[in-house]
Structures are given as structure tokens and as C-alpha cells.
Amino acid sequence: MAQTPREWEASGLAQGNAEEYGERQNPNRFLPLWQKGFPGPHQLEAHRDTAWRTMKPLAMAPVTQALPLACLLLLLLGSAPGADAQAVQGFQLHQPQKEVSVMAGETLTLICTVTGGGPLGPVKWLKGWGSGSETIYDQKGSSSRVTRAVNESNTDFTILIRDVRPEDAGTYYCVKFRKTASDDVELYQRGEGTEVVVVVVQDEDEDKEEEEEHGSCNLHAGKWRSPCEDTRWSVERVQEGFAEPHQLEAHQAAPWRTMKPLAMAPVTQALPLACLLLLLLGSAPGADAQAGQGFELHQPQKISVMPGETLTLSCTVTEGGPLGPxxxxxxxGSGNETIYDQKDPSSRGMRAVNDSSTDFTILIKDVHPKDAGTYYCVKFRKTATGDELYRRGNGTVVLVQARPSNPTLTRPKYRVQPGKKASFTCKTWGFFPSDINVKWYKDKTLIQPQLPNVTPGPSKFTYNMSSTVTVTLQKDDIRSELTCQVLHTTLTAPLTRSYHLRQILRVPPSKVVVQPLGPVGLNETVSFTCYVQGFYPGSVTVTWLENGKEIKTASTPRPIETPEGLFELRSTVVVQAVPEKNISVFTCRAVHEGQDPLSSSATLWVDASGQQGCSSGGAHLLSSPGLWLCMLLDKAILGLVLFFLFKRWQA
Structure with missing residues (x-):
């Protein structure tokens, strides 16, 4: 007995009308109805009180009696063993999204995954194809709006475009390039393209004005995106799947689900036999396994995300899988937790591409530390008793962690002299988890610091750390270096910050010396020299005083650095030995780094007697060349006499 349209709804056909996107575009979705007992020829008339009251009947012209044989041949060829084995092996590039709609200001997710076996060369995203194409993402650098969803993956090249704008509308291509012998790149393989529609939200008044001017099909961002387009799309797909003649009628202002049903004219009596053969072959043991031989499921292996950010878990599947979520x-295992379920809108995961039947990428907002773990993308198959496992991914390990900032070093405000202690503090922040290790080195020697202080940071789930070490400075620390080293689970190499101890060390002059002079002759020119030795840094101020009054005739060159890294300086003042300067005191005063001055003095003795000669005991002769010559002759004569006497004594 033939079923009425109301019985269709009870038998699940109306429910099939709300299946996934990929199932809706299959015109053969009406076959299960025929397989359940509809004889031919038959005619269908919609009931106004049913879910199909907005649909008109489907009309099909008579089909030749060869239809059963054609159906049988198609089914046998499509399910023949080894059909999937002829698929291309090796490198594959999957760009599953045919069309994506995104609101202006939101984040656009463009999915692209590749399999192993490809040649060396980068993967890029291009907007448009041909001479006018624009590079949106390049592994060597891209716009700050465009980022990789999985930075460390060599198979998942999904990208995120933040703050979408109307000019972002267009067709995007994921492209694999191959390196050539000349170190250039050439096209190797590209995806089929993803058409992006940017929807701009308008005020109600503007929408009404546009609807009055253009009708119910509005133009947004340069592309028609309206119920009219959805209806036209549905009509085109039905035309591709049904033989002529046929009649199609759709409501222009309604989505595709309100399309009036296709009215079918009587079909030849051979149709029931064909449908029976299809039913028997389709339900034969192993048929479902053969239909899913080409099914593939891809998900990345590892993702790192910071607390508070949005986690993107990529999962793409190919066509050909069985019915099921x-x-x-x-x-x-037994302790698993469902993060996303197509039937449960309350699940925490959100679909990145809602209308896709091949892209099941999800977004988890405001990530917490407890979100760390391994996530599995799982395909289920519908059975008579419920959903059963069909295929699962290898799992994506999610690490919720944050890298510590580059460390900073703080030191005392003022310089420290040798023998004194100085404290240094190393700080870093914004890391997660809280376990962190700090090491201090003076040159290459490990030194023991205080226990590090780890405190909660200003942002959620991150931490700050400070570590302090105290060092007793020495004079030879001028060439020493202090280093703070930070180690964390997020780092492949330690973060370091170094500090040269000479920047905090101050070595005062070891001594200030003015060489004394004996009595000098009247009107002679005398030089007093001051030596300032062993100081650091090299900034020192030298002042000469005569009897306590500053004089300006001194000559002070720049300090000279010694091999030890210290400095020394020599300053000279020239004086005329006049009677008025007799017994004058000349003082050299050195001031280093604003510290207390160091000084040394010498007295000028002027001989005003004017006497000269070898035997003269006058002070003037002591400073004359003649005096020194007489003294040398006396010594020579005395030496000869002593030598003569020594020889006679030996004889």
C-alpha cells in the first residue's frame, strides 16, 4: 500500500530533508522512499497540513525500459573492488571549504592541510589567481592580521584573518610551491579555492530602502548573498541530478528548504525493479565498507595556546564516508569528555565553518589550564541501534602554556667600592605553568642566589618571577660579567640577561704623589709632577694649589688605561723660582667620582746667595753643574788611591 505524504514524515523523509549540507545536495536522496514500497507509476500531491505544504510535486517524463540495467551497471562500477586503490598516491593538498561567509569584524578561518611526500618548498595563501593575485600568507612573513592556526605543523596550513573587512571578499587559494635547482620556487599544486563572502550588517532602515530598490536579494560586499541565491543554487543542483523533462519552481524570497517539491510524472513499470536491485545491492554485506574506503580524516598532532586565548582545533574529512555525525x-577511553557534538549546541566547542560537510574545525574560547590534553576528531556511523565508531584522528595534543618574557636585570642605584656588597635582581613575567628555574653565573662560575619569588600575574593564569643574588665586589671585577639564566618548559633554550660589573664598580685612586725637589737656583724653571694611580672609572679631576690658592697653569692630559683595566693620570705644573716663591707649598688635589679628594704636596726652596764653586758649601752650588763635576772628580781620585793601596797590601 502506497504511503501518503504524511507517512513520509513519519518514515523519516522529512527528517532527511534536514540532513547535513552534503546530503541535501544529493538528488538521489528520494531513492530510500521508492525502495520502501512506492510502486510506479505514481503521483504525489502535497498536503497543506504537512511539512511539505510549500512544495510542488516532482514531474519526471517516462524513462526507457533500459533504466534498470543502467542503474545496475552504474552501481556495480561504482562499488567495484579496487576503485579506491586507483587514487593518486603521495602528496595531496586539501582545501575543503568551497564557500565561507563571515561577518565584517570577525575572524575568518581558511582551512588547508597537506599530506606527506611533497617536494621542498613553501606553502602560501593567495587571493585571486593569475597576474593580479595577492599573497595573503607567506611562511617567511605576512600581515599582522594573518596568522597560522598551528604554527609548528608541517601538514596544517590553516590561517586566521582577524578583523575581516569588506575588501577581504574574494577567492583564496592554498598553493604548494616547489624549490628549483636555481633556488627559486615554482608552482607544484594548488587547492580548488575558497570563495569568501563578507556580510556587512546594516541598519533596518537601510535594509528596507535596499529591499524597496533591489527587491529581497541584497548586494553585500560586491557579491549576491541572499535567499534568492540559495534557491538558484538548489535548482541548479537538482537540474544536474534528474533527467529531463522536469519542472522546477521556487519561491524567490524563501530559502532552499521552502522550494516547492518536484512533481513526478508516471515512470515506466521497470522502475520498481531497478529500485529493488539498488536496494538489494546497497544493503549487501560489505557495501558500506566499500563506500568508505576513500574516506580520510586529518587533524594536527600538537598545538600550543596561551591561557585566555582562543584554541583552534582543525579537522577535515573527505567525501565518501557513511552517514553519521x-x-x-x-x-x-572511558574517561573521555565530549567537547563538540553536532546535536548538542551547548557543547563548549564552536564550529569554525558551520555549513561545511568536510571541515569540522572547532574553536574553544577563553582557554583555561584545565583545557590541556589530547583531543580526538571522531567520525561515527549510523546503525539500526545507534551511532558506532567509524574513524578517529590520531589526536591533537594541546599544551596550554605561555612563554616567559625576556628577563630584565636591576642593579644598585650607585656605584660600589671593592669589598662592598651589591644586590642584583632578575625579573620575568607572563609565563605558564608556574614551574620555573633561575641560575646565576659570575663569568663561568655558578653562584647561589636567594629562592625565586613566583607570584600571580595581572592576566589570568600567568605568573611573574623575581630572583635576587648578592655579590661582594673586588677590584679585579672590572672585566667580570654577571648573568641571569631563566629556564622554562616552553623554552628550547634558556633566556639570559648579562650585566658587566664595571658598570657598578668604583675603584678610588690608590695614591696621589708629587715628587719633592731640593733647593733650586734663583730664577730657574721648576716642574712639579703629580701621579694619580689605580682608579676606575676614568673620570678624575686634578687641581693644583699654591699655598692653598688654586692656580690655572697646570697641564693635565687624559687618563691612560692599564692592562688591568684601571686608569692612571699624570699632571704637571711649571713654576719660576723667584725669591717671592721661596718655601711655597704646591699641592695636587684629585677628586674621583664626586668622592672625598686625595692630595699630595711639595715645597719649593729657592737659593738666593748667588755663590758657586766646588768647595763652596753654599746652597746655590748644590744645584749647579759645576758642583756635580767636582763631586765626581773627588770620587774618582778617592777610588784610585784606594785601589793602589789594595794592590800594595796584596803584594
């Missing part, structure tokens, strides 16, 4: 599970 795709879910995301955290952990595998």
Missing part, C-alpha cells in the same frame, strides 16, 4: 572528544 562527527564529534570532538577530549581523552580517549
Amino acid at each position: 562527527v564529534k570532538w572528544l577530549k581523552i580517549w
